[in-house]
Amino acid sequence: MAKFTEDDLKKDLETKEYEYGFYTDIESETFPVGLNEDIVRAISKKKEEPQWMTDWRLDAYKAWKEMTEPEWANVNYKKPDFQSIAYYSAPVSIDPNKTLDDVDPDLLAMYKKLGISLDEQKKMNNVAMDIVVDSVSVATTFKKTLSKKGIIFMSISEAIKEHPELVRKYIGTIVPTKDNFYAALNSAVFSDGSFCYIPKGVRCPMELSTYFRINQAGTGQFERTLLIADKGSYVSYLEGCTAPSRDENQLHAAVVELIAMDDAEIKYSTVQNWYPGNTEGKGGVYNFVTKRGLCEKNAKISWTQVETGSAVTWKYPSCILKGDNSVGEFYSIAVTNNYQQADTGTKMIHLGKNTKSTIISKGISAGKSQNSYRGLVKISKNAKNARNFSQCDSLLMGNDCGAHTFPYIEVKNKSAQIEHEATTSKIGEDQIFYCNQRGIETEKAIALIVNGFSKEVLNKLPMEFAVEAQKLLEISLEGSVG
Amino acid sequence: MLQIKNLHAGVENKEILKGVNLEVKAGEIHAIMGPNGSGKSTLSAVISGNENFEVSQGSVTFLNEDISELDPEERAHKGVFLSFQYPIEIPGVSVTNFIKTAINETRKAKDLGDMPASEMLKLIKSKADLLEIDRKFLSRSLNEGFSGGEKKRNEIFQMAMLDPKLAILDETDSGLDIDALKIVANGVNKLKSKDNAVIIITHYQRLLDYIVPDFVHVLIDGKIVKSGTKELAYELEEKGYDWIKEELV
Numbered sequence: 001m002a003k004f005t006e007d008d009l010k011k012d013l014e015t016k017e018y019e020y021g022f023y024t025d026i027e028s029e030t031f032p033v034g035l036n037e038d039i040v041r042a043i044s045k046k047k048e049e050p051q052w053m054t055d056w057r058l059d060a061y062k063a064w065k066e067m068t069e070p071e072w073a074n075v076n077y078k079k080p081d082f083q084s085i086a087y088y089s090a091p092v093s094i095d096p097n098k099t100l101d102d103v104d105p106d107l108l109a110m111y112k113k114l115g116i117s118l119d120e121q122k123k124m125n126n127v128a129m130d131i132v133v134d135s136v137s138v139a140t141t142f143k144k145t146l147s148k149k150g151i152i153f154m155s156i157s158e159a160i161k162e163h164p165e166l167v168r169k170y171i172g173t174i175v176p177t178k179d180n181f182y183a184a185l186n187s188a189v190f191s192d193g194s195f196c197y198i199p200k201g202v203r204c205p206m207e208l209s210t211y212f213r214i215n216q217a218g219t220g221q222f223e224r225t226l227l228i229a230d231k232g233s234y235v236s237y238l239e240g241c242t243a244p245s246r247d248e249n250q251l252h253a254a255v256v257e258l259i260a261m262d263d264a265e266i267k268y269s270t271v272q273n274w275y276p277g278n279t280e281g282k283g284g285v286y287n288f289v290t291k292r293g294l295c296e297k298n299a300k301i302s303w304t305q306v307e308t309g310s311a312v313t314w315k316y317p318s319c320i321l322k323g324d325n326s327v328g329e330f331y332s333i334a335v336t337n338n339y340q341q342a343d344t345g346t347k348m349i350h351l352g353k354n355t356k357s358t359i360i361s362k363g364i365s366a367g368k369s370q371n372s373y374r375g376l377v378k379i380s381k382n383a384k385n386a387r388n389f390s391q392c393d394s395l396l397m398g399n400d401c402g403a404h405t406f407p408y409i410e411v412k413n414k415s416a417q418i419e420h421e422a423t424t425s426k427i428g429e430d431q432i433f434y435c436n437q438r439g440i441e442t443e444k445a446i447a448l449i450v451n452g453f454s455k456e457v458l459n460k461l462p463m464e465f466a467v468e469a470q471k472l473l474e475i476s477l478e479g480s481v482g
Numbered sequence: 483m484l485q486i487k488n489l490h491a492g493v494e495n496k497e498i499l500k501g502v503n504l505e506v507k508a509g510e511i512h513a514i515m516g517p518n519g520s521g522k523s524t525l526s527a528v529i530s531g532n533e534n535f536e537v538s539q540g541s542v543t544f545l546n547e548d549i550s551e552l553d554p555e556e557r558a559h560k561g562v563f564l565s566f567q568y569p570i571e572i573p574g575v576s577v578t579n580f581i582k583t584a585i586n587e588t589r590k591a592k593d594l595g596d597m598p599a600s601e602m603l604k605l606i607k608s609k610a611d612l613l614e615i616d617r618k619f620l621s622r623s624l625n626e627g628f629s630g631g632e633k634k635r636n637e638i639f640q641m642a643m644l645d646p647k648l649a650i651l652d653e654t655d656s657g658l659d660i661d662a663l664k665i666v667a668n669g670v671n672k673l674k675s676k677d678n679a680v681i682i683i684t685h686y687q688r689l690l691d692y693i694v695p696d697f698v699h700v701l702i703d704g705k706i707v708k709s710g711t712k713e714l715a716y717e718l719e720e721k722g723y724d725w726i727k728e729e730l731v
Contacts, residue, residue, distance in 0.1 A: 425573075429534070434570040436554035437530050437563075438584035438640065439591065448583055452574030452623070 031088040037061060040188050043088050047157045047191070050164060060177035060187030067181045070314075073343040074372040074404055077312045080251050080286060087189045087222070145206075150199040153208055156224050159195035166197055171226055174257040174292050174320070182253040182288040182314075186222045190255070193223035198233040198264075207462055209238040225256040229264035229299075236267040238465055250275075250285045252310075258293030258301055262323065265300040266293065269461055270317075271469050274309035276476075281339025281368075284311025291315065297323035297352070304460045306469040307334040307344060308476040316374065318347035321355035321383075328357040331457040333469075335450075335476045336369030336401070345375035345406075350383040350416075359390040362454050365401035366477055372404040379416040387417045394424045395453050397446075397477070425453075447474040483508045483679050484529070484648055489540035491528045497538070498524045500704035506648070509676040513690055513715060514683045516701035517723045522683045523567060525701070526652045529681075530564040531557045544648065559591040561647030561678075565637040565654050572624040577636060578606065580624045581643045588644065609642040613669045630657025638669050645673075650681045655689035667692030687719035700726055 031039060040061045044054040069079060146153050152163060160167050177187040194210045210225070229235050252274060260266045268291075277284025287310035293301040303317035319328030330346035348357035357377065365371040371394070379386045394403035405422055427449055435445035450473050451458065458466050484506040492498040498521045506512050516522050528535050529542060531554035542550050549557050572580065586596045597605075610620060613635055625633055634654050641649050651670070655663055670693050674680065682693060690698075690712060698714040699706045700723070708714065708726055718726075 431570050437558055439555050439558035439588040441555045452572055455574040
């Protein structure tokens with residue numbers, strides 16, 4: 001009978017094989033590596049974009065060239081060589097006009113491995129999905145059902161062609177091309193992503209879902225999502241991500257823009273499971289993402305994220321609470337294990353009167369990982385009676401990991417009410433023994449404790465996603481108990 | 483059911499149990515009494531497989547199988563239950579979720595599928611009624627913010643749900659007022675059958691008024707130095723432990 005110690009716990013937590021680490025051999029068309037104006041033009045041309053879009057990209061590229069990578073985040077990594085990345089890779093057998101039945105069987109098999117059988121998704125979950133592999137949106141299901149309600153849900157490339165007036169009006173208004181280094185890069189080279197428009201007063205009858213996957217080696221994925229909820233509408237949007245296991249680091253730099261007009265509500269949920277690298281910290285995805293939403297009067301935006309993957313995460317889904325009485329929410333679970341590093345949090349910018357924001361962040365660190373919460377709550381001069389509640393909890397496993405909290409608060413109006421709570425705890429041997437004594441083995445005990453710790457956030461996820469997220473938490477933290 | 487032979491155990495070179503012998507048969511209730519630091523809680527920890535204690539000598543046999551090498555969860559699956567002296571908090575995990583997981587993990591170990599939800603619900607209701615537990619209590623986070631009495635009652639509730647062959651109640655009476663004590667004792671008595679056994683570890687004779695033991699053992703300095711019937715408990719209550727210590731000299 002071996003004594004179960006901190007060391008054993010640590011060993012238990014060493015990564016289980018990354019379950020999504022397969023590479024599908026699909027014929028792809030990949031641009032030569034490197035980035036210059038010609039590549040930007042070529043991407044735009046490949047996608048048959050109008051001139052304004054090409055110009056917009058070039059503008060962003062010029063801005064990007066002058067910018068430097070941000071270094072303020074609490075992460076250490078070898079800076080990507082932006083000239084050794086391929087900026088466009090598309091499975092060649094994909095024709096956007098094809099229906100699902102025409103999709104490359106290898107691709108379909110890949111989805112199956114991902115556990116996202118489209119048929120099943122369609123029938124069982126009432127979820128409409130847009131799947132982006134590498135850079136191209138492969139299939140959009142449920143389009144017809146949605147279009148009856150006037151809802152537009154398609155890849156952003158299609159939207160640029162089919163609804164240029166909408167895209168042109170809103171793209172870059174929430175995250176400007178020059179917002180930051182990665183946003184500028186994304187603006188220049190984004191190759192696909194999702195576009196969604198919910199008309200006035202329409203309640204989207206199903207969860208909209210996009211699945212992102214990096215398949216090709218040495219490619220970056222730069223998806224761009226633009227979601228517009230017109231006055232009084234409602235939409236719940238889900239996003240999931242995986243990547244195959246590779247030794248080199250892959251770059252993922254996405255931009256998501258949300259617009260919630262008067263009285264509209266957007267729920268945006270993410271399960272991020274990009275390849276985290278191996279147990280020695282080799283490989284893994286660099287996940288540098290800019291997500292931001294704008295709330296007009298009485299509007300509400302809820303960000304919920306479960307971040308278990310990526311070697312390095314840099315991500316702050318934010319809300320600009322411009323309209324009076326608007327509400328911003330951020331619910332986050334970030335798990336880091338082995339050598340993963342996450343610097344994630346949110347910004348709640350209160351501009352309107354009676355604006356309210358809630359931040360619940362749960363960080364779970366294991367192995368030798370570093371997990372940081374970074375959040376800004378800003379109450380501007382005119383934001384009378386603004387309220388914020390923040391809660392940041394950290395759970396540590398073992399003695400070699402770190403949890404950090406960097407809350408920034410800026411208040412320029414005296415009527416503001418701001419609360420901040422933070423806790424740090426550790427999974428104890430006594431908790432594990434208690435579970436063991438009740439017949440619950442150690443791995444399951446850890447999963448139970450972690451799920452309990454994360455419950456407030458898991459509860460915010462749509463049902464189907466919550467189950468997947470719970471499983472993901474288990475996989476991310478499980479070891480191989482002998 | 484349980485045979486403990488010449489059991490020596492302790493922590494980091496400090497021997498706490500120094501040759502314990504004990505036999506518990508199905509249908510019996512044994513009380514283990516003794517002064518502070520005599521090794522009572524260590525004995526319960528070692529039987530249940532707490533890996534903070536090392537067994538240096540002797541054996542623990544349960545249902546004719548040497549269980550000394552088994553993990554705590556394997557012992558639990560075989561029917562060993564420990565009611566903790568200080569139950570542990572698990573924030574965010576409800577009483578119901580915890581016990582559901584415990585039951586299904588135990589079933590899994592026996593190659594059974596999950597207990598159907600309706601059956602689980604029925605079982606929870608009946609055991610909650612038995613221990614006069616409010617339904618609201620079941621949705622609270624496990625042991626978080628529980629009063630001493632609630633924690634102990636929750637332990638006995640879990641025992642009722644898991645239906646163990648051998649239940650070890652470690653200082654279950656501490657922190658209980660007299661009404662709660664009666665409810666807990668009443669629960670244990672109702673769960674008692676000719677097929678299971680109970681070991682009660684206690685300082686005081688008080689609990690033994692309600693759960694009447696067949697045997698009483700006195701543990702002093704890591705050894706059982708005297709055994710008898712329930713009358714021994716009264717004698718201890720009246721005279722303390724010193725007279726036994728004197729007898730030993």
